[in-house]
Amino acid sequence: MNASKAIPVTHHRTATVDGLEIFYREAGPADAPAVVLLHGFPSSSHMYRNLIPALADEYHVIAPDLPGFGLSAMPPREEFDYGFAGFANVVNGLLEQLQVNRYVLYVMDYGAPTGFRLALMHPDRVAGIVSQNGNAYEDGLQKFWDPIKALWKDNSKENRDALRPFMTLEITKFQYVDGVKDISRIDPSNWIVDQHFLDRPGNVEIQLGLFYDYRKNVELYPAFQKFFREHRPPTLLVWGANDSIFPAEGAKAFLRDNPGAELHLLDSGHFAFEDKADEIVPLMRDFLSRVY
Incomplete structure (x- = not known):
């Protein structure tokens, strides 16, 4: 009987970028083709703990x-x-330290405007894009975004206070389980870990500031779309079709500017990888084998 294939080791590292200590997970040969995973709100690289060894x-x-x-x-x-x-500047600084000059971007939620800004900075470095509920179109900003849009129009205490429930455990858990048919496939440590970091003193105010800053991403949507249209990066869209935060209309919109993008609408929600890893990993490996 052949020995089982070894599971790749994930290393947990810290680098100093622009004076900030940046934690990152890293695995695989340093000289292999690179894949950069950018997390969403309210998570961290913890959300990729199962994708990295895959x-x-x-x-x-x-x-x-x-x-x-x-x-x-x-x-x-x-x-x-x-x-x-x-x-985007911090991620760029980290990648330059690691001498990673060409990469496929896997973007989700907040990772999308971060990664797409990186693409505008260095379009030649982007070998491809995997977007898992990572939006770049106003089509994907529907009812869920109404209170955030109110903040964009008026950055008042009243509008900021209306968004404070977004940082509660109830909403953190909601983001993982909404639209998911079999919740037993979702690891509860997700919302426990995320909430631990959200509950740090001062973090809620940071998150409220980011909600307000998100309006600048929407202002950049035309530039992101121009990048898709002019550079036509190989693109894989693996999207939880039941996502109420970034609904499927946002995924379909990518095809307007990059008709060659591959679209897979999955029966899942916002954090689709958590319950659809068995579908997403084969799609990703096939995609990466063609990109590289």
Whole structure:
């Protein structure tokens, strides 16, 4: 009987980027084709703990925690300008330290505007894109976003306070289980870990600031779409079709600018990988084998 194939080892590391301690998970050969995993709200690289070893036998996989999330530094707002432009700069700085100059981006939720900003900075470095409920179109900003859009129009205390429930355990759990048929497939540690970091003193205010900053991503949507249209990066869309945060209309919109993108609408919700890993991993490995 042949020995079982070894499971790749994931390393848990920290790098100093622009004076910030940035935590990241890394696995696979350093000289292999790179895959960069960018997490969403309110998570961290923890959400990729199962995807990393599923790819790292053939790929160099890197998954950072954004500042204020997970195990990366959470400096006071007076010391760091929390926003998606800053996030993109931090990720870019980390990748340059690691001498990773070409990569496939896996983006989800907040990871999407972070990754797409990175693509605008270095379009030649993007070998491909995997978007798992990572939006870039106003088609994907529907009813869920109404209270956030109200904040964009008026950054008042009243509108900020209306969003504070978004940082509660109830809503954190909702993001993982809404639209999922078999909740037993979802690891409860997800919302427990996420909520631990959300509950740190000062973090709610950081998150409210990011909700307000998100309006700048929407202003950049035309630039993101121009990138898709002009560069036509190989794109795989693996999307939880039952997502009430970024509904399926946001996934379908990618095809307007990049008709060659592959669209797979899965019977899942916002964090689709959590219950559809058995579908997403084969799709990703097939996609990556063609991209690289």
